[in-house]
Amino acid sequence: MGQWEEVxxxxxxxxxxxxxxxxxxLTTALEAMSALSVVVGEVxxxxxxxxxxxxxxxxxxxxxxxxxxxxxAERDGxxxxxMSFDVCTPTRLRxxxxxxxxxxxxxxxxxxxxxxxxxxxxxxxxxxEVVLDV
Amino acid sequence: xxxxxxxxxxxxxTWELPQHYDGRMQVPARIFGNRRVFEAAFGDRSVEQLMNxxxxxxIVSYAxxxxxxxxxxxxxxxxxxxxxxxxxxxxxxGVGYDxxxxxRMLASALxxxxxxxxxxxLLTAIYHACPSGVGGDGAVSLSHQELDRVLTRGAEWAxxxxxxxxxxxxxxxxxxxxxAARAEAVPDRARERGLPQMGSLGSGNHFLELDVVDxxxxxxxxxxxGLRQGQVVVQIHCGSRGLGHEVCAQYLRRLQGxxxxxxxxxxxxxxxxAPVASPEGRDYLAAMSAAANxxxxxxxxxxxxxxxxxxxxxxxxxxxxxxxQVYDVTHNIAKVETYAVDGETRELVVHRKGATRAFPPGHxxxxxxxxxxxxxxxxPGSMGTASYVxxxxxxxxxxxxxxxxxGAGRTMSRKEATRQSRGEAVRSAxxxxxxxxxxxxxxxxxxxxxxxxxDVSLVVDSVVGAGLARKVARVVPVGVVKG
Numbered sequence: 001m002g003q004w005e006e007v008x009x010x011x012x013x014x015x016x017x018x019x020x021x022x023x024x025x026l027t028t029a030l031e032a033m034s035a036l037s038v039v040v041g042e043v044x045x046x047x048x049x050x051x052x053x054x055x056x057x058x059x060x061x062x063x064x065x066x067x068x069x070x071x072x073a074e075r076d077g078x079x080x081x082x083m084s085f086d087v088c089t090p091t092r093l094r095x096x097x098x099x100x101x102x103x104x105x106x107x108x109x110x111x112x113x114x115x116x117x118x119x120x121x122x123x124x125x126x127x128x129e130v131v132l133d134v
Numbered sequence: 135x136x137x138x139x140x141x142x143x144x145x146x147x148t149w150e151l152p153q154h155y156d157g158r159m160q161v162p163a164r165i166f167g168n169r170r171v172f173e174a175a176f177g178d179r180s181v182e183q184l185m186n187x188x189x190x191x192x193i194v195s196y197a198x199x200x201x202x203x204x205x206x207x208x209x210x211x212x213x214x215x216x217x218x219x220x221x222x223x224x225x226x227x228g229v230g231y232d233x234x235x236x237x238r239m240l241a242s243a244l245x246x247x248x249x250x251x252x253x254x255x256l257l258t259a260i261y262h263a264c265p266s267g268v269g270g271d272g273a274v275s276l277s278h279q280e281l282d283r284v285l286t287r288g289a290e291w292a293x294x295x296x297x298x299x300x301x302x303x304x305x306x307x308x309x310x311x312x313x314a315a316r317a318e319a320v321p322d323r324a325r326e327r328g329l330p331q332m333g334s335l336g337s338g339n340h341f342l343e344l345d346v347v348d349x350x351x352x353x354x355x356x357x358x359x360g361l362r363q364g365q366v367v368v369q370i371h372c373g374s375r376g377l378g379h380e381v382c383a384q385y386l387r388r389l390q391g392x393x394x395x396x397x398x399x400x401x402x403x404x405x406x407x408a409p410v411a412s413p414e415g416r417d418y419l420a421a422m423s424a425a426a427n428x429x430x431x432x433x434x435x436x437x438x439x440x441x442x443x444x445x446x447x448x449x450x451x452x453x454x455x456x457x458x459q460v461y462d463v464t465h466n467i468a469k470v471e472t473y474a475v476d477g478e479t480r481e482l483v484v485h486r487k488g489a490t491r492a493f494p495p496g497h498x499x500x501x502x503x504x505x506x507x508x509x510x511x512x513x514p515g516s517m518g519t520a521s522y523v524x525x526x527x528x529x530x531x532x533x534x535x536x537x538x539x540x541g542a543g544r545t546m547s548r549k550e551a552t553r554q555s556r557g558e559a560v561r562s563a564x565x566x567x568x569x570x571x572x573x574x575x576x577x578x579x580x581x582x583x584x585x586x587x588x589d590v591s592l593v594v595d596s597v598v599g600a601g602l603a604r605k606v607a608r609v610v611p612v613g614v615v616k617g
Binding site for chain 1: 177178180204205206207208211227230231232267268323326327336337338376379380382383386387390391402403404406544545546547548549550575577578581
């Protein structure tokens with residue numbers, strides 16, 4: 001079960017994310033970003049979509065994953081949550097997502113950054129710190 | 135861990151970390167600021183980030199940080215670095231996501247007493263005329279053809295559409311258009327995000343502010359800038375919106391393989407870089423310049439709607455409601471500029487991330503009306519505090535690649551700022567100081583509370599002490615529209 005916390009950062013927002021595995025880490029990072037940036041309504045039937053991404057490594061996959069969700073939130077007014085991963089490797093993912101309408105945008109997040117980004121093994125799971133430009 | 139003791143004091147306002155401190159550093163690192171500013175720099179990881187910049191291959195002279203430096207990502211905020219335009223590199227992390235975030239100042243013919251009865255109505259009219267908030271659409275929707283023209287012509291597009299005067303263009307850095315721009319270098323998704331957002335403020339630390347000039351320090355320069363004691367002015371702080379964010383994100387992604395391809399050692403993936411002369415480097419310079427042009431046009435369109443709000447509220451009620459442009463500066467940018475380095479004239483790509491160009495009197499790049507006094511440098515303070523208008527000083531060319539500070543600089547995280555006070559309390563405190571506030575986000579107001587920032591006077595005194603700029607005028611806020 002993933003966990004996250006906000007870490008002090010002078011100008012932007014830094015998140016410490018922990019997950020049992022990469023899928024859990026990605027799911028938790030998305031939930032953290034959503035919790036900080038939007039207020040959402042109930043899950044809407046029919047707001048289901050797939051998302052497939054490829055990246056050179058797990059860190060780039062995490063950045064692409066979060067930036068893709070920022071784009072979808074701006075374009076569709078919807079915050080997606082993970083239903084399941086059909087594929088989740090360090091270089092490729094295919095996720096099934098369900099959308100919730102964004103009722104209020106609490107904070108602008110410009111992008112997830114690569115700044116000193118490293119996904120580390122920790123106590124049988126994974127941990128990382130990601131800086132979001134706000 | 136680098137400490138204050140590792141630095142050498144060059145003079146009262148310049149502190150240097152020698153290149154030999156870390157074998158990976160290509161040049162020394164310099165911090166500009168008085169002792170208090172220098173000591174405060176060690177309160178977060180910005181000095182470490184400055185060292186990382188000093189490790190980038192081909193960096194010329196020094197990695198530099200302005201007195202408003204604080205922790206960012208990749209470069210520190212307040213970071214300045216120059217690279218040779220033929221043999222050096224260019225790095226999206228040295229510009230940031232909000233490409234050409236910048237500040238525009240408009241000056242009115244009104245005194246505070248004339249404006250005071252209309253302040254609330256003015257703020258409300260501006261708030262409605264200039265869309266703000268997260269991801270919001272702008273006042274103008276663009277077609278793809280129009281977007282192409284925005285990306286290649288910048289503020290000139292706005293003039294052709296009736297949003298700008300020729301005088302506005304003259305009083306904008308680089309005349310509001312970077313010629314290196316190529317619309318086709320801008321990724322499709324960035325274009326898509328840019329179509330609906332022209333003429334929008336955005337959120338975060340962006341704002342529109344009504345101020346009153348409360349001090350003049352340099353009569354000649356103030357006269358040239360059209361500023362006088364007691365006068366009402368407007369400041370607009372925003373950038374290239376989602377289009378710029380997407381250009382940065384996509385080029386950071388595209389350049390992830392470049393360090394290996396071109397054998398460029400980097401200490402942080404956010405500092406990925408490519409040779410300026412490589413296909414990736416040329417494309418990034420072209421796309422970043424196009425995004426910068428979008429930002430120049432965006433601030434120009436917002437200026438138009440502020441003028442319209444002034445007309446709507448003040449026409450027939452005051453003698454003159456016109457707003458003339460003082461200047462528009464960018465503080466997140468990479469630009470090709472020419473400098474004398476060790477007796478040799480060199481064309482450099484100067485990265486300014488949270489730093490403002492500050493060209494001195496006589497520089498040919500300074501707009502004709504200001505050439506004798508130097509380029510205006512706009513330094514907004516935090517919401518409740520003063521902002522400054524400076525003029526570039528001669529020493530900036532040899533000391534900081536023609537650069538100065540860009541604002542007060544944060545000292546407190548957003549999390550800590552919201553822990554200390556709620557938005558409602560911040561608004562009450564501002565109201566008690568005589569500052570009216572309009573915002574869509576109380577949380578945003580708390581994050582941007584004045585106590586989260588350095589004392590802007592300290593920052594400005596440091597750039598003046600370091601010889602980078604001269605003080606011209608100070609303005610204090612009376613009304614804020616917070617993005």
